[in-house]
Amino acid sequence: MEQILLGAVSLGLLWSIMTLGVYISYRVLDVADLTVEGSITLGAAVTARLIVTGGDPYVALVFSFLAGLGAGLVTGLLHTKLRIPALLSGILTMIALYSVNLRVMGMANISMLRMTTAYSIIGSLLGVNKTLSVIILGGAMALIIVLILYWFFGTEVGSAIRATGNNPFMVRAQGVNTDNTIILGLMLANGLVALSGGLIAQSQNYADVQMGTGSIVIGLASLIIGEVLFGKRNFLSRLLSVLFGAITYRIIIALVLRLGMPADDLKLFTAITVALALSLPRFKDLRDTLKVSMNGRKKHA
Amino acid sequence: MLKVEGLTKIFNPGTINEKTALDDVSLHLKPGDFVTVIGGNGAGKSTLLNAVAGVYRPEMGSIYLDGKRIDRLAEHKRAKDLGRVFQDPLMGTAADMEIQENLALALRRGKRRGLGWGVTAREKVAFREKLATLGLGLEDRMSVKVRLLSGGQRQALTLLMAILKAPKLLLLDEHTAALDPKTARQVLALSDHFIQDLGLTCMMVTHNMRDAIAFGNRLIMMSQGRVILDVEGDEKKLLTVEQLVKLFSSRSGEEVNNDRMLLG
Ligand SMILES: Nc1ncnc2c1ncn2[C@@H]1O[C@H](COP(=O)(O)OP(=O)(O)O)[C@@H](O)[C@H]1O
Ligand SMILES: [Mg+2]
Numbered sequence: 001m002e003q004i005l006l007g008a009v010s011l012g013l014l015w016s017i018m019t020l021g022v023y024i025s026y027r028v029l030d031v032a033d034l035t036v037e038g039s040i041t042l043g044a045a046v047t048a049r050l051i052v053t054g055g056d057p058y059v060a061l062v063f064s065f066l067a068g069l070g071a072g073l074v075t076g077l078l079h080t081k082l083r084i085p086a087l088l089s090g091i092l093t094m095i096a097l098y099s100v101n102l103r104v105m106g107m108a109n110i111s112m113l114r115m116t117t118a119y120s121i122i123g124s125l126l127g128v129n130k131t132l133s134v135i136i137l138g139g140a141m142a143l144i145i146v147l148i149l150y151w152f153f154g155t156e157v158g159s160a161i162r163a164t165g166n167n168p169f170m171v172r173a174q175g176v177n178t179d180n181t182i183i184l185g186l187m188l189a190n191g192l193v194a195l196s197g198g199l200i201a202q203s204q205n206y207a208d209v210q211m212g213t214g215s216i217v218i219g220l221a222s223l224i225i226g227e228v229l230f231g232k233r234n235f236l237s238r239l240l241s242v243l244f245g246a247i248t249y250r251i252i253i254a255l256v257l258r259l260g261m262p263a264d265d266l267k268l269f270t271a272i273t274v275a276l277a278l279s280l281p282r283f284k285d286l287r288d289t290l291k292v293s294m295n296g297r298k299k300h301a
Numbered sequence: 302m303l304k305v306e307g308l309t310k311i312f313n314p315g316t317i318n319e320k321t322a323l324d325d326v327s328l329h330l331k332p333g334d335f336v337t338v339i340g341g342n343g344a345g346k347s348t349l350l351n352a353v354a355g356v357y358r359p360e361m362g363s364i365y366l367d368g369k370r371i372d373r374l375a376e377h378k379r380a381k382d383l384g385r386v387f388q389d390p391l392m393g394t395a396a397d398m399e400i401q402e403n404l405a406l407a408l409r410r411g412k413r414r415g416l417g418w419g420v421t422a423r424e425k426v427a428f429r430e431k432l433a434t435l436g437l438g439l440e441d442r443m444s445v446k447v448r449l450l451s452g453g454q455r456q457a458l459t460l461l462m463a464i465l466k467a468p469k470l471l472l473l474d475e476h477t478a479a480l481d482p483k484t485a486r487q488v489l490a491l492s493d494h495f496i497q498d499l500g501l502t503c504m505m506v507t508h509n510m511r512d513a514i515a516f517g518n519r520l521i522m523m524s525q526g527r528v529i530l531d532v533e534g535d536e537k538k539l540l541t542v543e544q545l546v547k548l549f550s551s552r553s554g555e556e557v558n559n560d561r562m563l564l565g
Contacts, residue, residue: 159420
């Protein structure tokens, strides 16, 4: 059981970086960006390709991040310069990335078994096992990224990006080119998602062209779980809640699997969870109207 | 200060919904002009202000601000010389950001934004002073999210953001129409105070004829995308609501619609 829990925490930390990316597009920019499904695989593909050709695993992660920036750039350009709706722009890049990822890998999947990864380096340095080294590296990176994002969104550029998600009309009236802020936000989001993809691939010693399927829903589920359970007081606590949400999601999944749910049903389970969570406000409305009409009836009686 | 020449804006050209919102409008504002703009619903008042601000590209005509041609410039590039307040109080501010963050966004209008702090400690001191001039107590709530403010407070904040950098031209588009009468009067008085104090050039759309006469040094009336009346100075000061109503029907061929143009 402890092993399962530690495994879930380590996986949650790696996916939390992807969830931070989803937070930037979905919550900060207010764009449902499906590029994510392709860019997480892109990150994995780039890392895997570089590692099997003898590249340094840390340098590989840098390239994964850069590749993700590129994916976000493409979606951003499609959306802002060519005026294609954001959802469709994301889908187009996602589909295009499927072919790109196959080309990057040269095949449908790459195994990195017994190769040097970022974790094996930490493992032999600190003398800890694989799971612990994933937790150490994943945790350190997630925390550093949270701090960087906290700083960045407090800067002039970061404020302009936040305001763009809030009210693009007002932002233009204040002299900001919203095309640029949207592109920048999407780049940053997908850079993080791809970095997360690289970290995940190294942890499972494996990259697969299918691994991104459904990842946007996992990101949203983690995001919402974090918001519901850990509140959203100030910006730092929001970012941290994203991190805890991703870990909690993995623990929940580990538990339901252990309780006997077939692994094939996982995505259905996640989708239903997200649908329920997203409709929570609607249920609250319904409850309130019910209450009001009940009270009304009482008064009339 | 502002020179508009032969401005024509057609929405949905070539379709069944084609609408000429501005029809060969020419207008020349001198520095310090405070022009009130009246006209019926759909007369093209908002379209005129939005065309100047760069929300829409006109089909024909040119716009010069302070001698510089601006009608080909993108909206965000014109923003540095413009201050704008809109009819909808939700439109001028970022709801999920703090009062001071909104002001800081406005303070950087026309400047390159980099990785410096979004709001500095020194700016906060200055903002506190400026907010106090609104007389709404917002100076003690600077880190409150704008979402929590009332419509009037948001509109006063938007006004402050609009004049923070003393724009070359202030565009007010029925900015008090959505407020209750008392708040509307307050925001209008504040607007007038800032305009006089900073000597701003301003175009203010209003549907209240009495306000249109009482404020500013010049009044224009629009109908069907055209300027049908342009009076200034003493001639404007001596106008009465009755005269305006008469002028409106004789020149536009329409009756004054009471819902839209308040006579009182
Ligand atoms: N974005 C738009 N698309 C199509 N038609 C528009 C648009 N904006 C305004 N119009 C039309 O142009 C005309 C002038 O509108 P507007 O300038 O908003 O009038 P006013 O502000 O004087 O009430 C109206 O007939 C309106 O329906
Ligand atoms: Mg209007």
